[in-house]
Amino acid sequence: MAIRDDLHVLTGSYALDAVSDTEREEFERHLHHCPTCEAEVRGLRETAARLALACALTPPARMEQQVLAATYRTRQLPPLPADRPRRERRRVQAGRILRCPHRLAVLAAAASVAAAVALGITQLSVQHQLDQARATAIARVVTARRPRRDRADQRGRERHRRHLRRTPRRPWSAPAAWLNCRPAASTRCG
Amino acid sequence: LQPEPALPPDLAALLGQVARGDHRAFELVYAELSGAVYGVVRQVLRDPAQSEEVAQEVLLEIWRTASRYDPDRGSPAAWALTIAHRRAVDRVRAENACSRREQKAAEPEPAEDDVAETVAATLEHQRVRRCMDGLTGLQRESIKLAYYNGYSYPQVAQLLGVALGTVKTRIRDGLIRMRDCMEVSW
Numbered sequence A: 001m002a003i004r005d006d007l008h009v010l011t012g013s014y015a016l017d018a019v020s021d022t023e024r025e026e027f028e029r030h031l032h033h034c035p036t037c038e039a040e041v042r043g044l045r046e047t048a049a050r051l052a053l054a055c056a057l058t059p060p061a062r063m064e065q066q067v068l069a070a071t072y073r074t075r076q077l078p079p080l081p082a083d084r085p086r087r088e089r090r091r092v093q094a095g096r097i098l099r100c101p102h103r104l105a106v107l108a109a110a111a112s113v114a115a116a117v118a119l120g121i122t123q124l125s126v127q128h129q130l131d132q133a134r135a136t137a138i139a140r141v142v143t144a145r146r147p148r149r150d151r152a153d154q155r156g157r158e159r160h161r162r163h164l165r166r167t168p169r170r171p172w173s174a175p176a177a178w179l180n181c182r183p184a185a186s187t188r189c190g
Numbered sequence B: 001l002q003p004e005p006a007l008p009p010d011l012a013a014l015l016g017q018v019a020r021g022d023h024r025a026f027e028l029v030y031a032e033l034s035g036a037v038y039g040v041v042r043q044v045l046r047d048p049a050q051s052e053e054v055a056q057e058v059l060l061e062i063w064r065t066a067s068r069y070d071p072d073r074g075s076p077a078a079w080a081l082t083i084a085h086r087r088a089v090d091r092v093r094a095e096n097a098c099s100r101r102e103q104k105a106a107e108p109e110p111a112e113d114d115v116a117e118t119v120a121a122t123l124e125h126q127r128v129r130r131c132m133d134g135l136t137g138l139q140r141e142s143i144k145l146a147y148y149n150g151y152s153y154p155q156v157a158q159l160l161g162v163a164l165g166t167v168k169t170r171i172r173d174g175l176i177r178m179r180d181c182m183e184v185s186w
Helices: A002-009 A011-015 A021-033 A035-054 A061-072 A083-099 A101-142 A146-166 A173-179 B011-019 B023-045 B048-068 B076-098 B122-133 B137-148 B153-160 B164-181
Strands: none
Touching (some): A002 A035, A002 B164, A011 A035, A021 A035, A035 B023, A035 B122, B023 B076
C-alpha cells in the first residue's frame, strides 16, 4: 500500500531528523508495528552517528568546567520502571506475531515441530519406563532385598518432592530490585 | 580492519555509572563524546556561541537522562548524538519560526576556522569522506543538506529542485550505502 511504502521510505529522513514533528510522531507509531523499519532505523542512526563523529571539534576549554559544575546542580531522571518496558516489549512482540501472517505460519510450524518432539520424548520415556520396569523385575528376581530398598528410596524422593512443593520459592528477583531502588519523588522534571 | 577508536566498548558501562550519579564516570563520558556533540551542533548551527550553549545543554541532558539509555536501541554514541543533532535541529526550526531570515545559511560553506579546531577523529573523517564519495551526487547532497545543515526533506527537495519522494528515497538509499560502506554494526 502506498501509505505504508511512504512511511517505510521515511527511515532515512527520520534517522537524520529531517522530518516534521507530526511526521516523526506518526513514524514512531509505525515503528511499533514494523520490526523491519525499527531495525533499519537503528542501523541508519548508527550511520548518522558516524557522520557526527567525522566532524568532531574540540569544544571551548571552559565548556567542560561549566558542564561539570552544572551536573552538581542538576537532578537526574530515575530509570523507567524496570518491569514496564519488558512487559510492553512482550506485548509488542505478541502483537507483531499476530499481525504478520507469515510469522503466524512460522509460529504454527514451530509449534508442530515442538509437538512432534514432545511426542517423541514421551514415546522414548514410555520405552524407558518399560525398560526400567523390566530391569526392576529382573533385579527383584536376582536379589530379594533390593526392591524393598528401592521402594524406600521412592518414598524418600516423594517426601522430598512434597517438601519442595510446600516450601515457597525464594524470590530471587528481590535483591536486584532492592539494589536498583531510588527515591520515588522525582516526577516534577519533564 | 581497525577497531572503532571513537566508540570504546565501555561507554555503555560508563553511562550506567553516570545514571547512578558518578561524576567521575561522567567526566570520561564527556571526554569521549563532547567533541562529536559540539562538532555536530556547530555543523548545524554555525554560530560558535549558540553552538556552545546548545552543546552544553546536550551534555547536561546526557547526565540527566543517562538512566534512560537503552542498549537494545543502539550504541551510546548514537544515543548521545541523536540527542545532539535533534537539539540543534530544534533550535534551527524554532529560530526559523520566529524570523524567516535564514536564507544565507542555505549555502553549505565549510567555516574556515573549523580547521584549527578539528579533533583527532581524522580516521572517522576519512572513512566518512571515502564512503560519501561512493554515493551519487543527489544522495550525497541530500544527506549533507539534511544532516549537516539540519534541513527537513521538503526543504532539501526544494533546494535541489527535485520531487519529495525522490529526496526521501535518495536519503534512505544513500544512508544504507553509507552504512554498508562503513561496515556499521547495529
